[in-house]
Amino acid sequence: MDILRKALHLLLIRPLLHLLFGVNVVGRENLEELDQFVLAANHNSHLDIFLLYSALPLNKIARTHAVAARDYFSNPPWLFKAVQFLLRPVWIDRSEGGITAIKEIQRRLDDGRSIIIFPEGTRGAAGELQAFQGGVGLIACHNPDVPVVPVYLEGPERAFPKSAPVPLPLWNHITIGPPQLLRGKSKEISSRLHDHLEALAEEERAYRQRRMAEPHQPLSVAVIGIDSSGKSTLSRRLAGCFEGDSCFIGDSLELFKDRAPCDAQPLVANEVRKWVGRQAKSAKSLAHYKIPKLAELLLRDRLLSDVHRWYRPDRIFMDGSPLLNMVGWAILYHEDAFTENICAAAMDILTGQHVCGKRDPILKKFPELEALRKLNLTHLHLPDAVIFLDVDPVICIERITARGEKVQAHENIEKLTKLRKAYHLVCDVVQQTLPVLRLAGDESLEKLTEEAVAFIRSADNETN
Known part of the structure; x- marks a missing residue:
């Protein structure tokens, strides 16, 4: 089944994303040498999860699981089944809180698998990074030897914003930062990761769009x-x-x-x-x-x-x-x-x-x-x-x-x-x-x- 999943990602999902939207990935090499990781990204669109999978090295796909809200993908039923087969996510039932999901994340990490998580907890306003929930800090605190990889997504908030009924053919940028070994209390970890991702976002916008002052040069x-x-x-x-x-x-x-x-x-x-x-x-x-x-x-x-x-x-x-x-x-x-x-x-x-x-x-x-x-x-x-x-x-x-x-x-x-x-x-x-x-x-x-x-x-x- 893993071979079939990889084939679908390689031959169907990735070509469709590149054809319909365009995807530019910077920093993929930061994942290639890692056996296990927690990938933490900003969240603005339903496209985010699929874009992140498109950025993974092919040999990481089968052993990487995204954390996803069940109600996002529950209707229509065929969508839920497709996502379940392709991504095998850790489902969160937001009406029950996140303790069950945290336990499932830990079980998969103990099994040597990797996790994709959106620390904001829900889709935020376009171009704005919301405060992080405590889950990512708790996970990093309990798994100090598993690197956390910050990822900044730019574009899906325009290609498929929260209020849009259908996606638009707009380009997307994915910036994968270097892995972080985060130690300390869970709240401190969440705050540090938020600051790092925010700085990464500002730097990337400065490099590409040139709408801000020139990036800081040491x-x-x-x-x-x-x-x-x-x-x-x-x-x-x-x-x-x-x-x-x-x-x-x-x-x-x-x-x-x-x-x-x-x-x-x-x-x-x-x-x-x-x-x-x-x-x-x-x-x-x-x-x-x-x-x-x-x-x-x-x-x-x-x-x-x-x-x-x-x-x-x-x-x-x-x-x-x-x-x-x-x-x-x-x-x-x-x-x-x-x-x-x-x-x-x-x-x-x-x-x-x-x-x-x-x-x-x-x-x-x-x-x-x-x-x-x-x-x-x-x-x-x-x-x-x-x-x-x-x-x-x-x-x-x-x-x-x-x-x-x-x-x-x-x-x-x-x-x-x-x-x-x-x-x-x-x-x-x-x-x-x-x-x-x-x-x-x-x-x-x-x-x-x-x-x-x-x-x-x-x-x-x-x-x-």
Whole structure:
């Protein structure tokens, strides 16, 4: 029967929704790696439940059950039977209260199944998010290890509003946020989830409709330097030095709220990036290192976009910069052509500020740049501020040796010296338009942090 249900969703319901209304889904990857979840969405229309099923990965359909009011679908009888077969929902009889439904939801969660719930409890006014009922908080409180996935629906309130006798052929947008592991009291959980979904709704409207002010853009700070210069330690420490929400992007992805670490919900791009990064670190030569490292930098840049979109922090601190690292690393492969002018031109191309022709001389000197251009991968992010932690390569090699870990293909004095030179050149180019701080790596961590914090506060004031 599950095969038949999947077939009907794939061959009938989804094509009909796309044909009659149009459906755009953002963030489906946030569900793909989850074995179980509680999907919480706003509710404005009878279409909502079917749109949410259309957004599920196909392998999740049979084990996902929506919470639905029985009286919505009780007439005509054939509709009730169709919904019962296709969705196998948890029915709520609103005349009896929700205790029975809560028990049934828990039974299905205990069975390893997933739930779709509308925390508002009923269809609200078009475009307005009502206060959440306590059910979603109670469910999350009793199941702290089951992630809650916030989803914002826009469009069904116009395509099939409460008062309409028939639906209208209008487009629908579905935004699936990153999974949340919510802990605390049930009322607190409901309130936090409401605030998160409301912020997600505002951000999505700003991105697509441009009717509001531009979406909030966090200050992004890149700490660059050669291997074992201490850039990872410094950038992570800086993330814990500011009020508000900060994010650290390095080998790990970490969130800080008012200086204290807090749970970071998983992002698919980060998991893929970490795997690719491990392949790069295990490369035995620079020739084998190039492709996985390039892929890792591109995924890190994609991760920066995802952090902007899903976490909405006030500041982002990066261990390195995909763009600046990519340009700097070119010195190991094309040292003869590596000049300040070339660095500037490469940055303009990689950020999409300059569109070069097929016969541009720089593409002959840097075939990797030509490949990225052909693949339309030339829209990398330029950080708002750069901190260069300058450390003698001899000291870095001593630190690498002391770690006792496998030495990477480029981790020797000759290549690290070249990279150090490249980063100086990169900073010479960047500081023409952006704030750059160069720190001597022989200072104490406390002194480095103090100087970096003052620099960031100044850069933050300039951007605002």
